[in-house]
Amino acid sequence: MMRIYELETLAPEEILNRDIRAEAEVDAAVDAILEDVRLHGDGALRRYTRELDGAELGSLQVSGAELDAAWAALDADFRATLELAAENIRRFHAQQVHRDFCLTDRPGIIMGQRYTPIEKVGVCVPSSPTAFPSTILMNVIPAKIAGVEEIVLVTPPERDGSISPAALAAARIAGADRIFKLGGAQAVAALAYGTESVPRVDKIVGPGGIYVATAKRKVFGRVAIDMVAGPSEILVLADGGCRPDFVAADLLSQAEHDVFSSAVLVTDSLPLAQAVQREVEVQLERLPRREIARRSVEENGKILLTRSLDAAVDAANRIAPEHLELCVEDPFALLPRIRNAGSIFLGRSAPEALGDYFAGPNHTLPTSGTARFSSPLGVDDFIKRSSFLYYSQDVLAEAAPRIAEFARREGLEGHARSVLIRCESETKEM
Numbered sequence: 001m002m003r004i005y006e007l008e009t010l011a012p013e014e015i016l017n018r019d020i021r022a023e024a025e026v027d028a029a030v031d032a033i034l035e036d037v038r039l040h041g042d043g044a045l046r047r048y049t050r051e052l053d054g055a056e057l058g059s060l061q062v063s064g065a066e067l068d069a070a071w072a073a074l075d076a077d078f079r080a081t082l083e084l085a086a087e088n089i090r091r092f093h094a095q096q097v098h099r100d101f102c103l104t105d106r107p108g109i110i111m112g113q114r115y116t117p118i119e120k121v122g123v124c125v126p127s128s129p130t131a132f133p134s135t136i137l138m139n140v141i142p143a144k145i146a147g148v149e150e151i152v153l154v155t156p157p158e159r160d161g162s163i164s165p166a167a168l169a170a171a172r173i174a175g176a177d178r179i180f181k182l183g184g185a186q187a188v189a190a191l192a193y194g195t196e197s198v199p200r201v202d203k204i205v206g207p208g209g210i211y212v213a214t215a216k217r218k219v220f221g222r223v224a225i226d227m228v229a230g231p232s233e234i235l236v237l238a239d240g241g242c243r244p245d246f247v248a249a250d251l252l253s254q255a256e257h258d259v260f261s262s263a264v265l266v267t268d269s270l271p272l273a274q275a276v277q278r279e280v281e282v283q284l285e286r287l288p289r290r291e292i293a294r295r296s297v298e299e300n301g302k303i304l305l306t307r308s309l310d311a312a313v314d315a316a317n318r319i320a321p322e323h324l325e326l327c328v329e330d331p332f333a334l335l336p337r338i339r340n341a342g343s344i345f346l347g348r349s350a351p352e353a354l355g356d357y358f359a360g361p362n363h364t365l366p367t368s369g370t371a372r373f374s375s376p377l378g379v380d381d382f383i384k385r386s387s388f389l390y391y392s393q394d395v396l397a398e399a400a401p402r403i404a405e406f407a408r409r410e411g412l413e414g415h416a417r418s419v420l421i422r423c424e425s426e427t428k429e430m
Contacts, residue, residue, distance in 0.1 A: 092360030122191035124206035133170035156183025240269030
């Protein structure tokens with residue numbers, strides 16, 4: 001049963017246990033996998049796929065025929081759902097596109113900034129129990145909008161070597177360029193180092209378990225990564241007017257992900273807290289993944305009782321959750337006060353699952369309190385920006401003494417001379 005706590009009685013470290021680290025054996029296993037794939041390429045990938053996924057593969061890459069067959073096999077109604085969700089995601093992320101700028105307002109000076117897409121991106125998609133089509137849409141579509149030239153999707157196969165039709169249809173709709181039947185740390189290694197079949201990419205994005213997260217952390221620097229994601233989180237901030245069954249359902253929607261997931265209710269209403277506590281027990285019995293969800297709510301879930309809604313908002317900002325639901329009478333009044341959250345769901349008709357699948361904002365979000373300083377996945381994650389600068393000779397000569405003085409104050413005479421020599425050359429030529 002979820003326990004009720006008075007928030008003021010808890011030390012900060014007692015509110016949520018986010019210190020979930022890879023065990024030493026996981027760390028060592030990932031090191032071995034990364035090195036094996038780096039040295040042995042496709043051979044290592046086939047071996048790990050056989051040993052860990054139970055699939056014997058010929059080609060690692062999904063063929064065009066497999067894509068066509070999956071498209072034909074998927075029922076038309078769900079294809080339409082995928083298309084509509086993809087359109088919502090495109091519409092939202094299109095607003096994130098930056099525009100280059102160029103400043104020419106001072107004679108003899110031109111400077112500005114331009115944005116260029118990352119050339120190759122790898123997208124990791126886990127399978128539990130099948131590859132997540134929603135994750136494919138959320139990760140591939142922003143990369144496509146950014147203009148990434150090659151998007152490489154990796155997801156583990158079933159034992160028969162197949163990928164689910166829903167996943168392949170989502171990849172087709174989103175615009176993935178190549179799809180490989182790979183998962184786990186070995187997929188991260190293939191994307192980071194490249195193999196005979198899998199191209200080396202410049203950035204790796206997408207969620208995964210502890211092996212994928214550990215591998216991403218270890219290859220960072222060789223390639224860029226989006227984030228090292230922790231277990232899923234939801235914080236429901238609710239007033240006494242909420243329906244307890246709604247709140248309980250939303251808490252369990254995250255608890256069913258993983259035993260390490262955290263589902264938290266923050267409320268100023270003791271009657272609501274007690275009603276939600278009872279309702280969670282009722283709904284758990286009807287949940288197919290109830291064993292996972294029960295461990296999650298009992299080990300990592302909490303109901304936090306506060307003295308006021310103001311105190312509840314302060315608590316939400318301290319926790320900085322991945323998902324934050326404002327289930328209150330006037331959520332827009334609280335929205336300006338929320339500083340730290342991955343994605344914010346406003347009102348009693350916006351459950352977190354709406355964002356997971358359909359609405360448009362990205363569901364790849366910062367976890368473990370990192371919403372204090374990081375953001376949801378978006379177009380920005382797939383672009384780079386470069387500045388450019390031009391000075392005419394006359395304008396440089398005017399600024400040169402100040403630049404040289406600045407450089408010498410920092411003990412960098414070479415910097416000073418690189419400017420002054422141009423002015424000396426101009427004087428000699430005259």
